[in-house]
Amino acid sequence: MKALKTWAAAAAMLALAGTSQASPMTLMDNGLGVLDSSTHLEWTSNMNLGGRMTWAAANAWIATLNTSNYAGHNDWRLPTLNFADTSCSNSDGHPTMYYGQGCTGGELSGLFVTKLGNKGGESVLNQVGDTAEQIANLALFSNVGSGGYWSGTERVLADSGASYGAWSFYTTVGTQIVTPKTTALYAVAVRPVDVAASVPEPQTLALALLALGATVVARRRRPA
Secondary structure, eight states, X not given: OHHHHHHHHHHHHHHHHHHHTOOSEEEETTTTEEEETTTTEEEXXXXXXXXXXXXXXXXXXXXXXXXXXGGGOSOOBOOOOOTTOOOSOOTTSSOTTTOEESOOSSHHHIIIIIITOOOTTSOTTOXXXXXXXXXXXXXXXXXXXXXXXXXXXXXXXXXXXXXXXXXXXXXXXXXXXXXXXXXXXXXXXXXXXXXXHHSOOHHHHHHHHHHXXXXXXXXXXXXX
């Protein structure tokens, strides 16, 4: 009975730790991906898998990841822009919803600014003033480039419908901006994740521990 109580206490402590102390970003797929459980997105942990490339090459690179079933998945894509984002500083006359520093509503800006602590005017690699969680999150990624990263969202001119370029995020200064598609930037891939299916809930893990503990006790009581 004492052993069973010990297992129960351990399970309860683990469940509590899982709900209150776990970082929202964790490694998955044998370290090839980083899961953000708050957005249900998985990012490639290597942020410079393909080197610098044009926007067209970045899209071709995404297709290669999917063809090769990278990390066991074929639904990778470039991150998108959130056109309802009103968090940007809009310091250069662009529509407020998607230009400037301090953006947090897009997938790229949400990752770099909110999760990794990228401040306006500073590189994402400068961790002065970052929270412990942001520092821990950045450590999950490798080859983080101090430069521009492509989004999968084009900048389309309202009057003509012509594509002007593609939106990007510059980790050198924490700025979201339009970049000509022929520019060579970094690219990081992202995919949606069914978090409930990929990460066991703390309560489920606790119940599993309780069951294991009961099995151990029963075996100890079994006559030789």
